[in-house]
Amino acid sequence: MKRFLKKLSVFCIPLLLLVAWYVYVVANMTGDLGNLGMIPFGNYEVGETPYFTDYYDAFSLEEAQDAEIVVIGDSFTKKNINSYVNYLGHALGKKICHLYIDDNKINPCVATNQLIDNDLLPNCKILVLESVERHAIWRLRDCFNGGNLVFVEKSDDAPKRFDISKYLSLNRLSSFVKLNLNIDNPVGKLKLDGDYFTNKYSDKLYFYTSLNDGGGDLWYKNYDESAFAKAKSNLLKLREKAVEKGIDFYFVMAADKFDMYYDNIVDSPYPQNPTSSYFSDMDTMWYLSGKQILTPALRDGVKDIYLVNDTHWSRIAAEIVGRHLARLIELQHCQER
Numbered sequence: 001m002k003r004f005l006k007k008l009s010v011f012c013i014p015l016l017l018l019v020a021w022y023v024y025v026v027a028n029m030t031g032d033l034g035n036l037g038m039i040p041f042g043n044y045e046v047g048e049t050p051y052f053t054d055y056y057d058a059f060s061l062e063e064a065q066d067a068e069i070v071v072i073g074d075s076f077t078k079k080n081i082n083s084y085v086n087y088l089g090h091a092l093g094k095k096i097c098h099l100y101i102d103d104n105k106i107n108p109c110v111a112t113n114q115l116i117d118n119d120l121l122p123n124c125k126i127l128v129l130e131s132v133e134r135h136a137i138w139r140l141r142d143c144f145n146g147g148n149l150v151f152v153e154k155s156d157d158a159p160k161r162f163d164i165s166k167y168l169s170l171n172r173l174s175s176f177v178k179l180n181l182n183i184d185n186p187v188g189k190l191k192l193d194g195d196y197f198t199n200k201y202s203d204k205l206y207f208y209t210s211l212n213d214g215g216g217d218l219w220y221k222n223y224d225e226s227a228f229a230k231a232k233s234n235l236l237k238l239r240e241k242a243v244e245k246g247i248d249f250y251f252v253m254a255a256d257k258f259d260m261y262y263d264n265i266v267d268s269p270y271p272q273n274p275t276s277s278y279f280s281d282m283d284t285m286w287y288l289s290g291k292q293i294l295t296p297a298l299r300d301g302v303k304d305i306y307l308v309n310d311t312h313w314s315r316i317a318a319e320i321v322g323r324h325l326a327r328l329i330e331l332q333h334c335q336e337r
Helices: 004-025 033-039 085-091 106-117 132-142 170-180 216-222 225-244 290-301 315-336
Strands: 055-058 068-071 096-099 128-132 187-189 204-208 249-254 287-290
Touching: 033 187, 033 204, 055 085, 068 085, 085 096, 106 128, 106 132, 106 225, 128 132, 132 187, 132 216, 132 225, 132 249, 132 290, 187 216, 187 225, 204 216, 225 249, 249 290, 249 315, 287 290, 290 315
Parallel strands: 055 096, 068 096, 068 128, 128 249, 249 287
Antiparallel strands: 187 204
16 A cells, blocks of 8 residues: 555656646746746736727738828837827827737838838828837847838737646746746846835836847847947938928837836846937937836836836836827927917
């Protein structure tokens, strides 16, 4: 009997470990950082879902032909009802066209340049381009390079079937152990000087540090002054080209999460991201620095400006950015009248 129990335990103990791991870790992994770093952030909701839908998605040029206001961007733009695009439309009282450029296949800045050069948006009067800092410099630096326009394929939004088997495996469990030993972990963690999130990790900054993605939020350590200068020069040229075509152009620079909270980090081992200083003399009537716009709310004690478990800003920040952009657009077009 003892021999049988010993043999049984060989099979049961690993299974129990997997089940316990699933219940306490996997079931509580939320947000892109939670999934990347296998961190059990738990249920985490921020703000209220907007009751309005003042945008529409376009997945081709044909769907955007009649649009007067077009927005192009990366994952900071692709937040659907919780996006700054929706808040922008609501503040302006207009439906905004979100043109879904596939930023995995074409540089959004290249796509924007092609749209302007070739008059592919004939009714567009206002064009908004957004990029997160960690990609903005190389995107702007290369914005006049070639490339074919590629749009995101429209999905049916059907919920994907949950596959528990991909979690209940010893390989995944070993990955969890490896990440917790900080071996090749794409998620960094630093202590903050106060509580900035409504979560059990309220005073911790989790941020993206993947070496396979240029260093994540620490990308700037690999760039020199010439790259920033070229990016800035190209952005000014892109704006000039848009204005020549009669398009009111705006650029939104979404701050990396690490950069957004840098001044609140206790003893950061990393240097400060220099992007804000390089672009500090830009005309803020059309250049929107996400960090500059959101810092006053952060200083006023507003929590969850960004999501504790994610690389992106929250719907709280999206509303601030959307309404700020709306005020600039209204001011510009009031002056024109």
